[in-house]
Amino acid sequence: MTPSPIIETKDLTIRFGGHVAVDHVNLQITPFTFKSIIGPNGAGKTTLFNMISGQYRPTEGKVFFKGKDITPLSPAIRTQLGIGRSFQLTNVFLSLTVLENVRLAIQSQKDIGFNFWKNYLHFSELEDRAYEILKMVLLDTKWNVPASGLTHGEQRKLEIAILIALETEVLLLDEPTAGMALEEVPSILELLKQIKNRRDKTILLVEHKMDVLMALSDSIAVLHEGKLIADDTPETISKNKEVQEAYFGGGRSRG
C-alpha cells in the first residue's frame, strides 16, 4: 500500500489570458521520495511549481498538503507549514553576506522572528548552523562576502543552502543546476543525493536536462504543453513512446 501523498494537486489549471499554461494537472507526491518534473521549455513546469509554492494562484483546481487544502494560503504560510523552495533565477539577498542569507532562513523556522529587543548575534547557534550548511555546499570560505560578490554558480549553491536551512519537509527545487559551470554540477548532484538518501525529505525538482535526473529520481512526471502526459519510474519513462515523442521527437519535428 502506498502512503497518502504529502502533496497532491487536483485539476490544477492556470490561464494567462487565453493561454492555458497548466491544464488540469493531477499530481501526487509520495512522502520522502524524489520526484522530478520534466518537459520541454514552455511546458509549464515552473508555473506548476509556482502554484504549489504559492507564488501563483490557480484559475481552477486545488493544491493539497498532507490532505489539507492550501490553495488560498500565501507563500509565507506555506513555507511555515513545510514547503520550501528555491528559484530558477537566482533569488538571494544580494547586499547581505552569504552567512546572513542562510541565517535568515534558519531564523524564519525558529520562534524568534518577532524578537526586537535582543541582538541577533545573541542567538549564536543560528550562525553556527548556517556555517555548517555553507560547508555542505562548499561555500564556507565565502561566508563573509556579500551575496552580490559571488559567481553565478556560487549563488546557485547559496540558493540551495537557503533551501536546506529552511528545514522544510518538502523541498521544491527549480532547475538547481541552471546556468552553473559544468564542473560545479557534480557537487550539487552529490548534495541532492545525500539529502535524498537520508529519506527524511520529500524532494520535487524541475529540470529540463533529463540526464541529470535518471539516477536520482524515484519517479518522473512529464509535462507537455501544460498537460501531465506521464508519471512513472525513470525506467518506464525512458521507454515511454509518448514521452519520447513529446520530449525528443515532437519538439524537433515541429521545429
Added chain:
Amino acid sequence: MMNPVQRFRLGEKEARFRSPFFFFRILLLAFFVLTPFMFRSFEVLDVVLKIIIFSALVASYDVILGYTGIVSLGHVLYFGIGSYFVGIFMGKLGWTSYGHLALAFLIAIVISGILSVLIGLFSLRIRAIFFAMVTLAFMEFTFILSSQLRSITGGDDGISFKLPGILAVDFSYGKLLGIEWTGRLMSYYLILIISVILFLLMLRFVHSPVGRVLQSIRDNEPRSIALGYRTYLFQVIASSFASCVAAVTGGCFAIWVRYVSPDSSLSVPIMLDVLLMVIVGGMGTLYGGIFGAAFLMVTRAFLPKLQIIIASLLPGVPFAIRLSERWLFYFGLLFIIIVYFFPKGIVGTAQEIFSRRKNSQD
C-alpha cells in the same frame, strides 16, 4: 574548536572598545554634553539642540526608509502629534505638572503607535507608492485639522506654553561649573538624555532578529516571503516603532521651543528636511541622521550670516555683497556636491571606504 565565524565574532567583540567607531561615538556624545560649556551663545545651543532632536527623528525615518525600504511621506505627522500633545496639555489645558508632561508623551506615543498600525495594515499590503501617498494624505489632513480646530490647537497661531519646574523659562539654579543652570539648560540636557535613549533603542531594534528581517525585505521582498516571513507584519512593526520614536522627538521639540504650530511641527517642508537629511547622512546607517541634521541645521543657520561677514570684510564691493545674498543658492550647490561625492550619504560612503580599506588589508 571554534569555526571561523565564531572566531570572527569573538574578534569583533574584543575589538569593540578599541574600534575607531567606538571613539567616534564617545567623541560625539562628549561634544553634545559639553556644548553648553564650550559655546555661551544661545544661538549655537539652539542649533546644536535642533541637531540632536532631528538626528533622532531622521534616524527613526531611516528605520523605515533605509532599513525596511518603505517610502513614507508622512513621517512628520507623528512628530506633530508629539508636539501637539505637549502643547495642548501645557498650553490649552493648563496641566503643567511633570506628571502631565509625561502623560502627554505617553498618550502621543500610544496614539502614534495605533495610528501607524492602522495606516500600515490598511496600506502596506498593496504597493509601496500607495503607502507613500496615504501617509502624505494623512499628514496633510492632520495639518489642515491643526490649523482649523482653533479651539483645541490654536489654529495657525499655534499654542505658546510654560513648562513645569526646572524646565520653566524663569528657573535658575544659579552658577555651577562656570555656567548658569537655567530652565533652558535643563531642557537641553533632558532632551539630550531622551534622544540618546531613543538612539540606543533604535540601534537595538535594527540589530535584533526583526531588524535583520527588515533588511532582507528591503533587499528582496519576494524572497523574504518565500523564507516564510509575513513581510507586511514586519513592515507594520517597523513603521509603528519608528512612529512612536518620532512622537517622542516631536514632544522634545515642543519642550525646546515652548511653542507648537502647524508650520513648526507638522508641515510638508519639515518632511522635506527630514528626507534631505536622510539622503545627505546616508540611508540605512542610523548615524547618518546626525550628519544630515548637522549639515542642514548648520548651513541654514550660518549661511545667511555669510552675507553680513562679507559685507563687513568687503564694504566697497557691491558685487560681492550681492553674490553673498544668494545663500539658498549656495546651499543648493553644497547639497549637489555632497550627493555627487557621497552617493551613499556621508556615513554610508565613509563606511564603504572604510570596509574596502579593511578588506584590502586582509
